[in-house]
């Protein structure tokens with residue numbers, strides 16, 4: 001039997017679920033397919049290892065969709081300042097929410113809390129069907145629809161197929177959409193830690209000689225999540241240490257700025273790669289989320305950019321519905337790609353530039369970097385421009 005819906009989304013990660021909420025709100029019938037049998041459960045007693053820093057723009061989108069209250073009810077941690085410094089010199093910069101008249105600079109949120117809140121919203125949406133434990137295996141575009149095959153043998157027809165199937169997107173590959181990619185030669189180690197001194201609702205980042213070490217403040221004043229990006233060999237070495245030795249190495253790498261740091265969870269690592277799809281559109285196909293782009297987590301922007309993509313798509317879908325246009329047509333979707341690809345390219349270039357700049361250890365570069373940071377720290381207007389941009393307010 002062939003099932004019909006207007007929009008079909010492959011992938012029920014945060015991006016796929018947000019897109020489903022946006023498409024349903026625009027008035028489309030939506031089917032979401034996910035390979036996972038169940039989402040990662042959110043637990044009150046234990047932090048999800050995967051946390052992200054969300055900007056104000058992302059928060060607003062989730063608020064408009066009715067998901068933010070559900071996220072806040074579970075657990076969020078607003079941060080009111082950001083302290084960044086160069087481990088190879090004295091350059092440092094501090095951004096404060098108060099300097100730009102904002103209550104915070106963003107929130108640290110667990111991915112499982114975002115997924116759980118979005119799933120509650122979608123349960124109230126009769127136009128959305130979610131199917132788990134099956135994969136989209138192929139798609140064939142026809143004149144008026146795309147025919148999508150699932151690995152359980154079923155076929156579905158939709159006007160538009162959205163690939164939110166993650167960094168290794170099989171749909172992107174099957175559509176022959178090329179990637180511009182670049183290995184950052186970093187693996188990110190993530191874990192939850194206890195700090196001897198309170199984190200002061202500050203997101204901290206030290207650029208060490210091997211890569212950035214970030215401490216993201218969690219809801220309890222002495223709990224943080226770390227993202228420590230280093231070349232694979234260094235990350236492997238950190239993973240191999242016992243908890244005590246790892247905690248000591250971490251405290252040293254952070255210059256003991258919050259006293260002794262103690263690891264309190266398992267340590268996970270993620271290889272980091274820049275990927276940017278050469279185009280976001282195929283025949284009745286649109287790429288979103290990590291399927292469209294991935295970047296180094298040093299600026300905490302990967303998911304935020306994807307949610308900005310979803311917000312832009314919302315406008316396109318609402319217009320299509322109002323004008324009774326076929327949402328799978330390239331002519332309808334083109335404004336989305338035009339609006340987002342240039343922005344995303346600029347952020348990918350900026351993040352890559354930062355990563356490379358802080359990887360350099362030649363004395364003139366280190367000096368220039370440190371002087372630059374200190375000068376910027378004293379330049380109120382430039383700092384507030386960067387803070388507002390980082391919040392997604394420009």
Ligand SMILES: Cc1cc2nc3c(=O)[nH]c(=O)nc-3n(C[C@H](O)[C@H](O)[C@H](O)COP(=O)(O)OP(=O)(O)OC[C@H]3O[C@@H](n4cnc5c(N)ncnc54)[C@H](O)[C@@H]3O)c2cc1C
Pocket residue numbers: 010011012013014015016033034035036051052053054111134135136137164165166167170171188190227270288289290291297299300301302303304305306
């Ligand atoms: C260490 C680290 C730190 C980060 N920190 C931040 C941060 O602070 N701020 C920020 O904005 N971003 C951050 N990011 C990026 C962010 O985590 C990702 O961009 C985001 O989680 C990707 O979501 P997604 O929904 O696109 O993909 P995923 O979460 O990968 O979801 C893809 C889904 O597709 C499903 N799937 C795959 N193939 C199929 C198929 N064929 N059919 C059906 N379903 C399929 C999978 O089961 C999965 O559920 C960070 C990333 C890392 C690695």
